[in-house]
Amino acid sequence: MAWWVWLIIAFAIGIVELSSITFVLLWFAIGALVTAFVSLAIHDVWLQLLVFAVLGVALFVASRPLARKWKRVKSYPDRSETLIGKTGVVVTASEPGAFATVRVQGDLWSARSNSKLEPGQNIIVRAASATILTVEPIRGEG
Structure with missing residues (x-):
């Protein structure tokens, strides 16, 4: 050829x-x-x-x-992964295991918790998937 x-x-x-x-x-x-x-x-x-x-x-x-x-080799963490350990505020209430809406770093996220969440309550992010955060209330609030 x-x-x-x-x-x-x-x-x-x-x-x-x-x-x-x-x-x-x-x-x-x-x-x-x-x-x-x-x-x-x-x-x-x-x-x-x-x-x-x-x-x-x-x-x-x-x-x-x-x-x-x-x-x-993962060069950049996902945005949701950077939220672990961050604090936020509950926007809509939920019962344990149900979905709530929380505001973390200015953005609204769907969240689940094993505890009851009330609007205005401070939370901390414990785990994150692409669209859902696992949160728990910050203890010691008054």
């Missing part, structure tokens, strides 16, 4: 990779690019295909441990 065919293949795979942002096809695009240069010296199409396949798979396999490591 001509070298420019491998460049077109590398470009096409690169475009698909950019639209998917998975970094899976990136290695095959690089394999096609390297094969374009190899095809200048090796004219056998089957050998070129072998070089492309081996390079693509080898780069993919070599990058998996790095990808897993980067995926595990």
Whole structure:
């Protein structure tokens, strides 16, 4: 195959990779690019295909441990996670286990508690999910 065919293949795979942002096809695009240069010296199409396949798979396999490591590293905490330990005020009352509305750092959140919550009561956030806080009243209030 001509070298420019491998460049077109590398470009096409690169475009698909950019639209998917998975970094899976990136290695095959690089394999096609390297094969374009190899095809200048090796004219056998089957050998070129072998070089492309081996390079693509080898780069993919070599990058998996790095990808897993980067995926595990959480660089930024979720907004709800930053609320743990913060205090707030009950806006709407609730019985134990039912939903209440609380204001924490100026934002309204749905919240649950194992205690009865009364409007105006101060609370502390003990756990947080994407949309629901687990809170408990601050003891010692008068």
